Each structure stands twice: as structure tokens, then as C-alpha cells.
Amino acid sequence: MLDNISGSLPIADISHLLPRNPVLLVHGLMDTSYKMRKIATHLRGLGWQVADIDLTANNGDTPLEVLAQQLAIKIERIFAPQQPIDLLGFSMGGLVSRYYVQRLGGIDRIQRFVTISTPHRGTIAANFSTRCGCIQMRPEHNFIRDLNRDVDRLKKLNFTSLWTPFDLIILPPSSSQLGIGTELQIPVLTHPLMVADRRVLAAIVSALSQPVKSPI
Template identity: 50%
Template sequence: MNQKKVLMVHGITDTGKIFQSMGNILEKYGYQPHTIDLIPSIGIADLRDLAQQLKQFINNNFHEQEKINLIGFSMGGLVTRYYLQRLDGIDRVNKYVSISAPNNGTNNAHFLPLKGIQQMRPNSEFLQDLNNDVKDILSKIETLVMWTPFDAMILPPKSSVMGVGKEVNFPVLIHRWMLEDKRVFNAILNFLGNKS
């Protein structure tokens, strides 16, 4: 079965274009990169609604019998987790990569009272729900969690850690640079398998 399809899900205020470098690298090694534009992505939408968009996109663009590889960056990490943990996405995904996601919240989310941003606050009801069974569900698939100790968007940076799968950190200076770093690319390629 072809498991070379990779769907990348962006973070707040971004679009799928943020994955251009990563997509080029994946394509070079024989993978088929795909992106989605979550609307709206500015923090006003309930992350559960964005996860429904993700589910619809996957249902519309991939055969129901095929499994894809899923990458979530920043807020996209929480959207992908809700899809995996609450919308039966775990049955559609082969391998999952979380990059610099506020899996345990970020203190930066206290600054704006928008629905999606409130859900990214530490100990939010949304995160408590997801973290309640994260190990039980995500342990069903291969999971790679990546973060940087210098992250100024995810405070504290170690909030990205989930305690499931393989977890690695790289000394990348800026949040967004995680999507441009060769060490991150190599870790993803090795995780997805055989660089062929």
C-alpha cells in the first residue's frame, strides 16, 4: 500500500504555504506532500471546528482505504490531535509528527480572549480533554514529537512534550524556523522511513 502521502497542517495566522521548503524536501525523497488552509486561522475559530475541516479535507482528498502520514505544526498540532483523538482520525493515519505544538498550552495564549487562543491556554478544558487519553490513543500509531528549547511562542517550550512516541528537541532559535531546519527535515525523513 502506498503510504507516501503526507498532509501538513499549519499553525495560527498561517496557510499551507508555510510548508513549501518541507514539501520540496519530501517530494525530493519520493513523498507526496499535501497541505490544507484552515479557515479562519487567526485564533477566532474553535479548534474542534478546524479539526472538522481537516477531517472533511482528508475524506474528500484521500481514498477511505488508504492511510496517510500527518504533520501538525504549532496550533496545527492541536487540530491534528483533536482529529486523531476525537474524530476517529487514528484509523486514517499511518504516522504522526507534532512540531512545536502547545500540547500542554502556552502562556502566550493569555493575551487574547479569542476562542481558539483560549483553548491553547495551559489547563484549558480543551487541552485537559485531549491530554486525558493522549497516551492511550497516540500509542496506537508511530508518533514523533519535535520542539525547540528556545521557542518564544510556546511558553514554556517544554509544553510541546506529550510523553508519547519518540520525542526530540533541536536548538532552533525561532518557532517558525522549525519548518526550515535541516535537522528537522532529516528527523522527519528518517521517521517516515528509508528516504526513498
Template identity: 50%
Template sequence: MSAPRLPVLLIHGIDDTAKIFQTLVNSLSDRGWPEVHAIDLVPSNGDIGLDELAAQIQAYVEANLPAPQQFDLVGFSMGGIVSRYYLQRLGGLERVRHFVTLSSPHNGTWTGYLRSNPGARQMRPKSEFLQDLNSTVDDLTQVEFTSVWTPFDLMIVPANSSELPVGTMMQLPVLAHPWMVSDPRAIATLADLLGHELDESTKQVTPNAELSA
């Protein structure tokens, strides 16, 4: 059984803007999603903490997706970590049905050492910020959480940093980090995930289509 098409909110990664999602927005709209939002996090270069960026998600949701409207949340790269802070620390768990991250450094990335600003430091392996989020990772069982990642990622190092002990972990053979938001296989997989019915009694997905791989 297909799930109702809830609004989708897309959160981009470091140095990106909402424009990175144009192909994805068009594809979801063509597949029948009536409402797809993509916001700009400012600044997106790590000069402020990911917790401050998460507050921008909270403000956008309050202004554009007022309660009790549920929505699905998708975070790419850094956007997945910003989204987790919104969910786990700013009350987002009460609003979100499906939460999908695409190539997000849930356990940190060594590329975080290429910059010394606050956001980059928070994405380093074993950072205080990530250890705090991961200390309550079981909170994510309150939503339908899926982490989609590619073993060929050269931005998330090691690539399996995208794995967490909760939710569903999926690998796709996408050959470059930024292609995770435009590769046809990634888009089809995301559409399938968001289109699945959620069994509220078990917090498990009832498939209505075979996931792309």
C-alpha cells in the same frame, strides 16, 4: 527497511497558511514522497475553536484521501493540536500511520493569553480543551507519534509544553519557532521519521537511518 511512501498531510499553525510549508513540501518531494498535501485552515487566527478547524481536516481527508488509504499526518504549532482533535475525537486514528508534531503546545502556552478568541483560549495552559484531549492521550499509542520541539521556542512557553507521556520526544536546536518547518535539520529529521518502517506488533519504529540532531 524503508517504509512505503504514504501521502503526507501538513497542518499549519496560528495565523499561517499552507504556504509556510513550501520548503518542506519541496524537500519531501525531492526525497521521493509522491504525494504531499498542505491545506489552509480558515480562519487560522483563533477566531473559531480548534475542534471546528479539525472538522476541516476531516472534510479534506474524506474528499482527497478516501478510505482505506492510510497517510502520515504532520502538525506544526497549533496545527499539532488541531490534528490531535482529528485523531482523538474524529476517527483519524483509523487512517493515520505516523503522526508528528513540530513545536506544538500539547500542555498549553502562555502566549495563549495574548488573545481572547476561542482558539487562543483553548491553547492556554490547563484549558478545558487541552485537559480533555490529555485525559485520553494514550489514544496516541495507536499511531507512531513523535513530538519534535526546540528549547529555544519563544512562541510555545514553556517550550517543554510540547512533551507528552506517550510516543517519542525529540529536541532539536532550532533557534526560532517558525524555522521548525524550514530548518534543514528539522526537515531531515521529519523525513527520517516518516521513512521509518513501523512494526505493527509493537508499535515501535525500526530505524533505517540515524535521526538528525
């Protein structure tokens, strides 16, 4: 039995009853798909089909909307047109994923969407970089404001945000909260460890095992 975190459902109770969508993992700033390996291994061990992506450039030199276009191309290339999928983004990868969902048509095929330590309301840490992709993650940037202008669109999906109050990259850490969907605070000590902590892995499995919402 996996841990029951902040009201999340124990996966053993329902995982054998629900169809599993393929899951696409999206890494964060200065990372590659290798960063997501523990999540991928854990999910594959439980029977999920898992894919990933290497965003380029991953250092903040590329605008986030361009990275989202890379994500859209990847999805169209590896999945059948009518195949529903689930999406998981870590840190910057969560914002890239949101742009795909909210601006590039992903809302019509993504059913479950999980973000981990994503600066949904921006991060003060982005003020220390002049790279265009990092600038877009500043709290008052138009990129952040635009995505949050119609954030209620995400209510159409099973949306889950996982975050830690000890995050020193997402500042303030509460910027990972959007006020919609399921928000789970997991006290992991550092930002990078969010993709490896067993409690986070359990929460991911729970989120990806929820019944999908009926079309509105």
C-alpha cells in the same frame, strides 16, 4: 546521508525498503499552507506524495475542533477511504491534528503522526489573546485537558514530537513534550524556523520512514 538526530534513524538506510504513505501538512496560527512549503518541497524531492490544507479562519477566531472538522473533510475528499496516511502538524496545527486523530476517527487511518513545536500542554502565550481558538491553547483550558486525558491513544501510532528549547511562542517550550512516542529536542533559535531548519527536515524524513506499528 541525512543527519542522525538524537537517535533518529538515518533515512538512507531504510527509505527504499518501506512503503510511503501520502503526507498531509497542517499549518499553525496566522499561517497558511505556504508556511509549510519547505517541508513539502523537501519531501516531494524524496518521493513522497504531499498534500496540505488552508484552515479558515487561521487567526484564532475559529474553535480548534471546527478546524479539525475542516481537516477531516479535506482528508475524506482527497484520499481514498482505505488509504492510510501520515499527518504532520506545526504549532496550532498539531493540536488541530490531534483532535482529528483522537476525536474524529483519525486514529483508524493515520499511521505516522509528527508534531512540530505544538503546545500539547498549552502555552502561556495564549493568555495574551481573547480569540476563542487561542484561549483553547491556554495550559488549563478544557480543550487541552480533554486531549491529554486519553493521550495514550496516540501510542497506537508512530508519534513524534519535535521541539526547540528556545521557543518563545510555546511557553514553556517543554509543553511540546507529551511523554510518549519519540521526542526530539532540536536547538532551533526561533519558533517560525522550525519548519525550515535542515535538522528538523531530516528528523521529519526519519519519522515518516519508520515501520508502522502492527494493529493491536
